[in-house]
Amino acid sequence: MPKKFQILVVDDEESITFLLKTELEELGGYDVDVALNGTEAINLLQSKIYDIVLLDIKMPRVSGIDVLKFITEHSPTTQVIMLTNIVDYKTAIETMKLGAYDFVSKPYDTDQLLATMSRALDRRQLVIDKEVMRNELNRITGSSGIIGESPVFKNVIENVRKVAASEAFVLVQGLSGTGKELIAHLLHNESPRKERPFVAVNCASIPDQLLESELFGHEKGSFTNAYSAKQGLVEVADGGTLFLDEVGDISQPTQAKLLRFLETGEFRRVGGTASMRVGVRVISATNKNLQKEVQEGRFREDLLYRLNVVSIQIPPLKERKEDIPLLIEYFTKRKSKSKTKKVSPEALALLMQYDWPGNVRELEHVIEGSSILSQGDIIELSDLWINPSLAQQVHFPAVPASNNGYQRLVSLEDLEKVHIQKVLEHHHGNRLKTAETLGITTKTLYLKIKRYKIPVPSPGDHS
Numbered sequence: 001m002p003k004k005f006q007i008l009v010v011d012d013e014e015s016i017t018f019l020l021k022t023e024l025e026e027l028g029g030y031d032v033d034v035a036l037n038g039t040e041a042i043n044l045l046q047s048k049i050y051d052i053v054l055l056d057i058k059m060p061r062v063s064g065i066d067v068l069k070f071i072t073e074h075s076p077t078t079q080v081i082m083l084t085n086i087v088d089y090k091t092a093i094e095t096m097k098l099g100a101y102d103f104v105s106k107p108y109d110t111d112q113l114l115a116t117m118s119r120a121l122d123r124r125q126l127v128i129d130k131e132v133m134r135n136e137l138n139r140i141t142g143s144s145g146i147i148g149e150s151p152v153f154k155n156v157i158e159n160v161r162k163v164a165a166s167e168a169f170v171l172v173q174g175l176s177g178t179g180k181e182l183i184a185h186l187l188h189n190e191s192p193r194k195e196r197p198f199v200a201v202n203c204a205s206i207p208d209q210l211l212e213s214e215l216f217g218h219e220k221g222s223f224t225n226a227y228s229a230k231q232g233l234v235e236v237a238d239g240g241t242l243f244l245d246e247v248g249d250i251s252q253p254t255q256a257k258l259l260r261f262l263e264t265g266e267f268r269r270v271g272g273t274a275s276m277r278v279g280v281r282v283i284s285a286t287n288k289n290l291q292k293e294v295q296e297g298r299f300r301e302d303l304l305y306r307l308n309v310v311s312i313q314i315p316p317l318k319e320r321k322e323d324i325p326l327l328i329e330y331f332t333k334r335k336s337k338s339k340t341k342k343v344s345p346e347a348l349a350l351l352m353q354y355d356w357p358g359n360v361r362e363l364e365h366v367i368e369g370s371s372i373l374s375q376g377d378i379i380e381l382s383d384l385w386i387n388p389s390l391a392q393q394v395h396f397p398a399v400p401a402s403n404n405g406y407q408r409l410v411s412l413e414d415l416e417k418v419h420i421q422k423v424l425e426h427h428h429g430n431r432l433k434t435a436e437t438l439g440i441t442t443k444t445l446y447l448k449i450k451r452y453k454i455p456v457p458s459p460g461d462h463s
């Protein structure tokens with residue numbers, strides 16, 4: 001069942017709160033809490049995350065404006081709709097400047113209120129999406145295409161579909177590049193939470209001191225650079241899925257805090273005192289062997305036990321080589337402009353022979369590089385951009401040197417370097433034109449020239 005939207009109605013007129021609660025709950029899809037004054041409202045707001053607050057402006061002592069200020073500071077994704085009397089019209093406009101989404105005048109018209117609420121929910125989702133992107137933690141692949149027909153892989157997908165429907169926490173394990181993140185997306189997209197946020201946190205890429213505040217948020221002034229309060233990603237993910245990527249890299253102190261959260265659903269913002277509660281489903285992934293990490297004392301056993309209610313193990317590509325031709329077809333279609341590009345039988349034979357230590361990601365890169373290089377519709381053996389040392393591993397025949405004098409079996413970085421060099425030469429060292437041709441900014445070009453130590457021909461040098 002989809003999660004209900006959490007609504008808080010704040011009004012000192014009990015008849016209004018009663019009416020709103022009854023009406024909204026009868027419609028279904030809403031859970032409605034009620035506060036009869038500003039203080040009660042603030043208490044509730046400290047322990048629960050609401051999608052929408054319907055807020056009376058005029059209340060004794062703590063006014064609607066005070067509550068509104070608290071919400072914009074404390075829970076910026078929550079949308080506030082002010083309930084006003086006609087005479088309050090001017091104040092109502094003022095509240096919108098302070099961050100209220102809209103206002104509805106009392107006595108309210110139900111249809112109008114519902115329409116406003118629906119727009120407010122859309123806006124909340126937009127704010128959340130923006131927040132997630134701002135954090136650059138959400139690395140959605142942008143494609144739900146999951147390719148694989150081998151019996152082992154089909155078995156994995158079947159299991160994923162089965163557990164997706166449940167609320168169970170899932171630990172996805174597999175070597176690097178096997179598609180753990182893709183599977184995590186599938187778990188979310190096939191779950192009843194699919195309309196709610198999917199928030200990915202890469203635990204390995206965030207410095208440990210920051211991870212706690214990224215996850216649980218922080219209060220203003222809780223540390224040197226905390227100029228304003230910030231919601232944690234667990235709040236942003238409320239009602240949806242929290243994806244803890246590279247979970248094996250979390251430090252011991254943060255492991256303890258995460259465990260407490262997973263056991264109780266409760267957490268405190270860094271520097272905060274109030275205990276808050278959210279409902280998220282946690283999917284985690286790692287390329288480490290967590291059982292071994294536990295044995296060696298680097299990972300808490302109780303945390304592993306919590307995360308690993310259901311375990312999905314993705315087999316490495318070398319154990320499902322039947323999938324290679326399908327993946328090649330998929331990547332050539334996706335990566336090359338020509339939709340008819342194919343791999344020659346000799347090239348395919350080599351690709352099948354290879355062990356793919358970098359799994360699907362490595363295959364994807366090889367196909368991407370080879371598609372750029374191959375001139376016609378066929379990717380030939382000589383077009384394959386496999387790292388020379390890896391080519392040796394599969395006893396690839398002597399590496400042919402191209403007429404440009406560089407070996408074709410090189411890494412993508414080498415390809416990039418040579419390509420930049422060629423374009424620079426073509427434009428006689430003109431960086432602006434080179435950047436234009438390459439489709440990158442001159443700054444990026446400058447950085448790449450520096451990084452690869454590319455000699456730049458001087459503009460007058462046409463030899």
Ligand SMILES: Nc1ncnc2c1ncn2[C@@H]1O[C@H](COP(=O)(O)OP(=O)(O)OP(=O)(O)O)[C@@H](O)[C@H]1O
Binds near residue numbers: 174178179286287361
């Ligand atoms: N079965 C598949 N079908 C299509 N594309 C796939 C498949 N598996 C992986 N990929 C692609 O391979 C790349 C790597 O996948 P992903 O990021 O999910 O791997 P990962 O296991 O999370 O790797 P890492 O451990 O390095 O984080 C992505 O571009 C993904 O789209």
Ligand SMILES: [Mg+2]
Binds near residue numbers: 180
């Ligand atoms: Mg990953």
